[in-house]
Amino acid sequence: MTTENEKRIWQTVQAIPFGRVACYGQIADLAGLPGRARLVGRCLASVPKQGWQGKAVPWYRVINSQGKISLPAGSEGFIRQTQLLQDEQVVVIGNKVSLKVFQWQPDLHELLFHLDY
DNA sequence: ACCTTGACGGTTC
DNA sequence: GGAACCGCCAAGG
Known part of the structure; x- marks a missing residue:
């Protein structure tokens, strides 16, 4: 089954633009699930x-608040995530992304217009 | 029903 | 920076 929380979270993640990243807490907040x-x-x-x-x-x-990939370093998922980010021109150095440069800063008005809840 | 385990994060030192 | 601490809570044992 699919829960209401999953719907909200998946939908919010879909709003992250190409070439940008967001952290877990940020998605939680935007999805109406603070903390x-x-x-x-x-x-x-x-x-x-x-x-x-x-x-x-x-x-x-989606990466953690320190700009790092949260999947186990060296794991298959880790490799895939790194590759997919680099395919979007997101620079990953030493398992780290500069949030300063690549973090998604959503336009709240546009976001609210697109989300269902 | 109880305990442990996480793709986490803010605070504090 | 980084480490310890605590809050968070759905799943699985």
Whole structure:
């Protein structure tokens, strides 16, 4: 089944633009679930491969508040995430992304216009 | 029902 | 920076 929280989180992640990243806590806040960053991580692990409602869910654009990839370093997922980010011109150096440069700064008006909840 | 485990994060030292 | 601490809470044992 799909929970309401998963819907919100997946949908919010879909709003992250190409070439930008967001952190777990940021997604939680925007999804209306403040303080629940861990939930975001869990939900991203269960994203359907075919995406959600016809659109891909760019899970790899979500990293932790320190700008680091949270998957185990060297794991298959870690490698894939790094590759996908670099494919979008996001610079990953020493397992780190500069949030200063690449963090998504959403336009709240536009975001509220697109989200369903 | 109880305990542990996380793709986490803010605070504090 | 970084480490210890605490808050968070859905799943799985």
